[in-house]
Amino acid sequence: MSTAPRSTSLWHPFADMFEVRSSQFCVSRAEGVWVYDQDGRRYLDGTASLWYANVGHGRTEIVEAAAAQMRTLESYFVFNDFTNPPAEALADRLAGLAPVDGAKIFLTTGGGESIDTAAKLARQYWAQRGQPERTHIISRGNAYHGTNGMGTSIGGIEVNRSGFGDLVPATTRVAHDDAEALREAVEQIGADRVAAFFAEPVMGAGGLYPPQPGYLEAVAKLCAEHGILFVADSVICGFGRVGSWFGVERWGLRPDMITFAKGVTSGYLPLGGVVVAERVAEPFWEHPGRVFRHGATYSGHPTVAAAALANLDILEREKLLQRADELERPLHETLLELADHPAVGEVRGGVGLLGAVELAPEVLAADPGAVGRAQKAIRDLGVIVRPLGKALAVSPPLTIAESEIELLGKALKEGLDTIG
Structure with missing residues (x-):
């Protein structure tokens, strides 16, 4: 049973509290590369929280x-x-x-x-x-x-x-x-x-x-x-x-x-x-x-x-530094598959286990809120990415599997389809 949003007393950093005060996304638990909301639905943590969950959750x-x-x-x-x-x-x-x-x-x-x-x-x-x-x-x-x-x-x-x-x-x-x-x-x-x-x-x-x-x-x-x-x-x-x-x-x-x-x-x-x-x-x-x-x-x-x-x-x-080296290329190649998407202006990455997909100028000109809308559409598909100015950024835990990187790329594409 879904829990209705409530008005919060928590002032969120970098947030429009007029919008956020009654529409929080509540993460209730996490394990490995997955986080779960308060209704039990799981999401691939494509950002390692705020760039930091390098060894994954629940260790x-x-x-x-x-x-x-x-x-x-x-x-x-x-x-x-x-x-x-x-x-x-x-x-x-x-x-x-x-x-x-x-x-x-x-x-x-x-x-x-x-x-x-x-x-x-x-x-x-x-x-x-x-x-x-x-x-x-x-x-x-x-x-x-x-x-x-x-x-x-x-x-x-x-x-x-x-x-x-x-x-x-x-x-x-x-x-x-x-x-x-x-x-x-x-x-x-x-x-x-x-x-x-x-x-x-x-x-x-x-x-x-x-x-x-x-x-x-x-x-x-x-x-x-x-x-x-x-x-x-x-x-x-x-x-x-x-x-x-x-x-x-x-x-x-x-x-x-x-x-x-x-x-x-x-x-x-x-x-x-x-x-x-x-x-x-x-x-x-x-x-x-x-x-x-x-x-x-x-x-x-x-x-x-x-x-x-x-x-x-x-x-x-677990040799996770070496693993980041090994996964650097698969992540970048997955993101590069989006380079020809009509909503995409540029793909950046290839150095480390992180990357970004910047939206096309015409998409942003037509809808200045397109990055936020795309991020929420991707989250609805079960993957968390981070809005950064004109771009969507990813930086998953170093423990992510290549199959999960493919899932991340699939959700990015489907989410971008909703705006372009």
Whole structure:
């Protein structure tokens, strides 16, 4: 028997609450790559929730690790000289996996906090180096770096930046796929005033754009030439999403900092952090009295750290990073079958287990709400995809089967048929 929608008290992020307040889609349970609504109907989770359910849903190993830790020490802070065994073990493990020399790990509770941490640390690093004028942060158009203060200020999705009054100053955005645009910005601002450049390996929420060939290598080289800190935002791309631990290894990158979250626990508990290269940590670690006055209450939370360690065990044991590599091509080929659909303008993907289908300009011109309508039509067919501006995005759990990828493609086509 269907449950009638009720008016909610829950304010949903990124939602038109006038529409949503009495028309929520209630997910009541999940298992593997499937989620179930409150009426028991199942849906293929084509987005791994919000990009993060990398090992799939219902993994009892993670639940049991968290429960066991809560019976011993549920929570305690790691400010000053306090620590706990799971936080220490997690930091050591992540440092060992990171493609960064002498890595240090600053733990947070999510991606937005990680971005703010990295941006503040970049400015503090230069102040400690005797160059306090190096405060400028360059990012990219279409970039999404969360919704905290720094993340909003350096984000490149303009609708997410507007309406909040003055944002953090000394920030600039450049074209997301043009290394020469970054060089020109550095020359205009002055390299001696630029603290850091932030870039996602594969641009996620801004429309899902894989990097142009050679782009990431070129901007990393440019940053090195000018002493600018290169920060890889791997919140979406890490922990197998593009076939490696931190989403930068396939390009041979060794960033000064890497922000991470989401897949580090597969979303079972909130966790993020920043991998910090030894040279960036050095002013704070090798000299007394230099305190980075920043941190979150739940940084190093022992229960969350225990869940992360169990999640990393699954990723390693089941070789899910390699599986993402194996499924990258089948997913992209499935999406490319939609390229000639009359409602489709462009298909993007081929780098990692994620992709996007952008609607044709004429379809969007005739119906600005076409993306939302298509997303709901596809959901009615039993598959969840994510509306992103002009496109529909997919990023399924790394545990998805090829037959389930085919189901995802079939539902996308049938849903697109309803609008074009």
